[in-house]
Amino acid sequence: MYSDDSSSTLTEKLNLGCGQYPKDGFFNIDGDSNAKADQVVDLSEFPYDLPGSHFELVEADHLFEHLDNQIKVMGEIHRILKPGGILHMRVPHFSRGFTHWDHKRGFDVSYPLYFQKNFTGGYTGIDFDIQKVKLCWFAQPYLKKETLSPVQYFLGSALGQIFDFFGNLSPYACSRIWCFWVGGFEEVEFVLGHCEERMEAAIEHLEKELLHIRAGKASPAMLDGIQVEYYGSMTPLSQVSNVSTPDARSVAIQPWEKGLIPVIEKAIMSANLGFNPDNNGEIIRINIPVLTEERRKILVKQVHEEGETAKISTRTSRKEANDSLKKLQKEGLSEDLEKDAEAEVQKLTTAFGKKIEDLVEAKEKDIMTI
Numbered sequence: 001m002y003s004d005d006s007s008s009t010l011t012e013k014l015n016l017g018c019g020q021y022p023k024d025g026f027f028n029i030d031g032d033s034n035a036k037a038d039q040v041v042d043l044s045e046f047p048y049d050l051p052g053s054h055f056e057l058v059e060a061d062h063l064f065e066h067l068d069n070q071i072k073v074m075g076e077i078h079r080i081l082k083p084g085g086i087l088h089m090r091v092p093h094f095s096r097g098f099t100h101w102d103h104k105r106g107f108d109v110s111y112p113l114y115f116q117k118n119f120t121g122g123y124t125g126i127d128f129d130i131q132k133v134k135l136c137w138f139a140q141p142y143l144k145k146e147t148l149s150p151v152q153y154f155l156g157s158a159l160g161q162i163f164d165f166f167g168n169l170s171p172y173a174c175s176r177i178w179c180f181w182v183g184g185f186e187e188v189e190f191v192l193g194h195c196e197e198r199m200e201a202a203i204e205h206l207e208k209e210l211l212h213i214r215a216g217k218a219s220p221a222m223l224d225g226i227q228v229e230y231y232g233s234m235t236p237l238s239q240v241s242n243v244s245t246p247d248a249r250s251v252a253i254q255p256w257e258k259g260l261i262p263v264i265e266k267a268i269m270s271a272n273l274g275f276n277p278d279n280n281g282e283i284i285r286i287n288i289p290v291l292t293e294e295r296r297k298i299l300v301k302q303v304h305e306e307g308e309t310a311k312i313s314t315r316t317s318r319k320e321a322n323d324s325l326k327k328l329q330k331e332g333l334s335e336d337l338e339k340d341a342e343a344e345v346q347k348l349t350t351a352f353g354k355k356i357e358d359l360v361e362a363k364e365k366d367i368m369t370i
């Protein structure tokens with residue numbers, strides 16, 4: 001874990017998912033305790049224990065295909081990069097197939113487009129500028145050098161340079177041609193995978209919003225999402241204090257440094273959660289008032305509005321996926337494949353709609369329980 005003392009000396013280059021190949025001059029992290037990392041970080045837990053707006057370069061070499069939620073990871077990378085910072089990522093093309101037991105998905109050259117504001121086909125809300133997209137046939141040479149004979153390595157490297165030259169005359173055209181050469185199945189999977197990620201993001205957003213709608217019972221989760229300025233970086237409250245519930249009607253916050261008390265109180269007030277924090281010089285305490293029947297009904301209405309917003313988001317994802325499938329059909333995808341894929345999109349929409357209803361029902365029950 002970085003501290004306020006070490007963050008100022010922390011290198012500004014991050015090797016995210018270093019595995020067995022740490023890089024000199026980089027801060028190397030990985031989720032595997034067996035990796036040769038400077039720090040082990042659970043890459044499925046957000047936010048990462050890393051300072052915001054700190055790194056000028058983040059390298060992610062064949063990391064994303066092992067992760068479940070690439071959009072949230074991209075959001076974390078955006079948070080920890082300085083303005084103007086660079087993300088250099090390498091991922092397997094979908095046509096390569098799942099060559100590792102832990103691979104969750106493959107990628108297409110269009111993946112970076114979803115992180116540009118002007119992309120109308122499904123902008124994720126995380127803004128990056130694309131500097132360069134490149135196809136590489138002879139990928140990860142440092143691994144191949146360990147497994148191939150010198151002759152095989154030389155031939156593979158030479159062929160790779162030839163294929164890369166022609167492929168990168170137009171990476172987008174090359175990827176498109178190759179997609180339909182292998183039958184179009186993988187690009188359909190790409191559309192379905194992206195649709196599912198967008199719907200998962202809608203669920204995660206709903207869960208976050210429901211945490212902010214308080215029931216009558218105190219919970220540390222009420223303060224999830226609150227960040228405070230800590231040595232120049234916005235840091236989650238849970239990383240600078242201990243948050244607990246001494247009883248059902250109060251939340252106690254024990255800052256790790258007394259000087260943070262006014263900063264934390266200001267952050268709580270700015271979050272507009274309806275709380276009035278108080279402190280005794282050591283601990284910040286928030287008393288949770290008993291909700292009136294009228295107030296409970298207002299909160300339930302708010303919960304249903306958030307649920308409807310999430311449903312609208314999933315329906316939008318469905319429409320975007322179906323539009324992409326129709327475009328693929330015009331470009332050569334068979335009608336049967338397109339119809340089957342639309343049916344899969346509808347299954348996703350139904351499943352995530354049920355998740356939304358369950359979340360709304362549980363929150364309503366929590367609010368109305370006295």
